[in-house]
Amino acid sequence: MSLESTLTPRARARVETIEQIKQIARHHLAVEGPNLSLRAVARDLGVVSSAVYRYFASRDELLTALIVDAYTSMADAIEQAEKQVPRRDLAGRWFALGRSARQWALHNQHEYALLYGSPVPGYAAPQDTIEPANRPVLLAMAILREGVERRAIDPPRDRLPKPVRADFERIASIDGFTGVPPGVMARAFTAWAQLFGTISFELFGRFTNAITDYDAYFEHQLKVTARHLGLSR
């Protein structure tokens, strides 16, 4: 029934090797930092470096695979956390989203840097990354859509510059973004940049000598955004 059982032994071994390589690479990333060495990964796998090229055409391809996995892992963690909050508690769901995003970032710092830090040199985000990268955004949109539909959120009548409003109206016609009025979406985008900006600031050391209680600070940011989005008073 499982996917592996339908595969030939060779193909099975192949996906297992690929998983091992990624596993080791993730470990290196976490321990050694962002300078991932394919040769070092090969050594840890007990194999000569050229063998790894049977599974990944280049170091960039391996990195891309890690990035896709990281996006997926982060999205899984966020969705999992959000799911455990009662559906009616919109603010609670927003908090869960934000908290779990930050927690994931704290526990996977170098992977977070890969996703939200400076873009990697050779690498141009392939199609495979945009879907998992968007999942948390779509989740946020779902919360806001529900809030609007349920009249819990009173859509702000903020004056938006024409081109900005146009962008948000166009976005609202994309699958998963529907039902969120421009005013709400504008505030959501702002909140998003603010929260991930805060996470990046924390992780990249921009708050050193300033903030000491990071947990409390982020919690405060969450409250501010929730209030601004109309999810709480």
Place this chain on the structure above:
Amino acid sequence: MSLESTLTPRARARVETIEQIKQIARHHLAVEGPNLSLRAVARDLGVVSSAVYRYFASRDELLTALIVDAYTSMADAIEQAEKQVPRRDLAGRWFALGRSARQWALHNQHEYALLYGSPVPGYAAPQDTIEPANRPVLLAMAILREGVERRAIDPPRDRLPKPVRADFERIASIDGFTGVPPGVMARAFTAWAQLFGTISFELFGRFTNAITDYDAYFEHQLKVTARHLGLSR
């Protein structure tokens, strides 16, 4: 009178060579991307690689020098722009600060990534970087302090979590941060993360397929922050 004239010819040549190396390195950074190669810099300088080590003990040291320069260059640009706005126009000064920060980032993308992207592997921010890195923050604080002193800003009585308030009160005792009430500083920190989060999102491609008019979008963000800070209606 000038600094160079007081130096021996050798020392003069030395500072000139250092400047040339940094110049070439900056160019490589802009053209080739973040993978700066010391050997390539040496080649462009028409010199063998080991010669460069007479001026920079390591690649990291060269990178650090570039980072310090970049912070300084950005701070210069921001201060220059802010200075040209009439002192009484607090909102205008805030806009000038934000706009020039973004413009500098757009014109020096890889250097911006060095400053605000994922931290460089081996490198731990040395003392030399924190002063120029703080200059834009201090400028923002100066604007807000003036606003409060002049009663143009009505300090919000936001309820802040105890540890957060404590942090901001402690910060307010640091030179350059005085005279900014916790409520204002909290909002300033939020605005700061939001603005630099927005700039990073734009530069790192996180807005692709969403925002099309980046200028208008950032201008909108500036308005939102200015309003939230009490600098404008």
Place this chain on the structure above:
DNA sequence: CGCGGTCTGAGAGCAGTGCTCTCGGACGAG
């Protein structure tokens, strides 16, 4: 002016990197 020390560039070399290519053996589908 000339001597001695300092500074600087060249060159060779080491260990590491990404990546390519060839070869031989193992595996599995027919």
Place this chain on the structure above:
DNA sequence: CTCGTCCGAGAGCACTGCTCTCAGACCGCG
């Protein structure tokens, strides 16, 4: 059982950061 596919090993290329040695150029001081 055989033939084609797959896979790992090994050698090799061009590159990297960095070290060390050597020789020459420069400059300050006597």
